[in-house]
Amino acid sequence: MGGKAPSAILTDQDQTKKAAIAEVFPNARHRFCLWHILRKIPQKLGEVLRKHGNFMGVFNNCIYNSWTVEDFEQKWQDMVEVFELDNDEWIKSLFEDRKFWVPTYMRDGFFAGMSTTQRSESINSFFDKYVNKKTTLKEFVEKYKVALQDREEAATHADFKTLHKEPTFKSPSPFEKQMSIINTHEIFRKFQLQVLGVSACYPIKEKEESMKNTFKVQDFEKKQDFVVVFDGRKCEVCCVCRLFEYSGFLCRHAMAVLQSSGVFRIPSHYILKRWTKDARNGYTSRHMSKEVDPKKQHFNNFF
Known part of the structure; x- marks a missing residue:
């Protein structure tokens, strides 16, 4: 590599x-x-x-x-x-x-949301449609080319749908509207579940230190409380569930705190280029000004 x-x-x-x-x-x-x-x-x-x-x-x-x-x-x-x-x-x-x-x-390591080896196993399953134990080495090379071509065509088709088909909105949230323009359909659907979950969250400010506020967020759907820290100066938010650090998009608890703090757009440093519509083109999305790697965030200073 x-x-x-x-x-x-x-x-x-x-x-x-x-x-x-x-x-x-x-x-x-x-x-x-x-x-x-x-x-x-x-x-x-x-x-x-x-x-x-x-x-x-x-x-x-x-x-x-x-x-x-x-x-x-x-x-x-x-x-x-x-x-x-x-x-x-x-x-x-x-x-x-x-x-x-x-x-x-x-939760402090970025694994793109993966907790199993299903990605590699799905690749094995994918190639099972093209080769078997009786496939010769010469046949394998040819069928491997066909498999890659089919996979690339499927990816191109998905890109076309992402760029030309509008996703269905499920709430009036400005976060949902913003990310529908930026994210691929697959990631947007996952993010959309978090947006819908914001309505089940109630943030309570518990501590205030300069511009860094600590909230207890009651999640009525999960029947649990979550600690969220929000730094107003840097517009940085960190939830103890660490969904952003692990999966690369903000959780419902963090968005509930942003909303209660008067922030109605996802800050650019929480928009990862790898999840954007333009990621495969090799350039930064026209809808975002910059990208920050989750590993470079100073979240460990919060907890």
């Missing part, structure tokens, strides 16, 4: 890969595929599942609804005690490797 090492690597859970990646790509952010870990539960914890019908609910709550490291570790410890898993070697290994697979530990 032109001598450039990957910034993020996603694999299945494997200690040999873990050691090799740490040695060869020491600066890459490595994570384990969450789906591969979850699919092992029936095999590794079959007896627990048979005895406790509520185990998966508790496990999922621990994994998906822990917004801080302290919160996760407390929930994990409670789960281990309740289901008597203190001596389970697999559970111990999961906790030791928690920084490689638990979403809470990954």
Whole structure:
């Protein structure tokens, strides 16, 4: 890749890969595929599942609804005690490797919203339509060219729809209107879900320090509270859920705070070029003035 090492690597859970990646790509952010870990539960914890019908609910709550490291570790410890898993070697290994697979530990690393290796697996599935185990090397080269051509045509068709077909609006939000012009249809649909969720959020200012305000945002849909910090001088907003840092677009909680603070446009540093309609053309969107890499944001200063 032109001598450039990957910034993020996603694999299945494997200690040999873990050691090799740490040695060869020491600066890459490595994570384990969450789906591969979850699919092992029936095999590794079959007896627990048979005895406790509520185990998966508790496990999922621990994994998906822990917004801080302290919160996760407390929930994990409670789960281990309740289901008597203190001596389970697999559970111990999961906790030791928690920084490689638990979403809470990954929210400051940009993975374009991916938590599984489904991207590479979908590529494998894509090529299954063109080649099989009986395909010769010569046939493979020709069919590979056809596969790439078909894929490029599909991408071009998607680009055409993005550029010439208006998305359907689901709210009067100025955020939705703004990003419909900038984002690709696929990303806009994901962002649109966050816009719709703003109506279920109620921000309460809890602390004010100069121009940096801390809010508690009550999310009535998720039935949880989220901490959001807003710096009015820089127009920077950071939510403890870290959706922007992880997926590259703002969450409902951050937008609720922006709205309550009198900001009705997504600041340009929260618009990533990779999600814009012009991304494949290699130039910055005409609808935005600049782009800031999520890794260059100073969010860690907030928490």
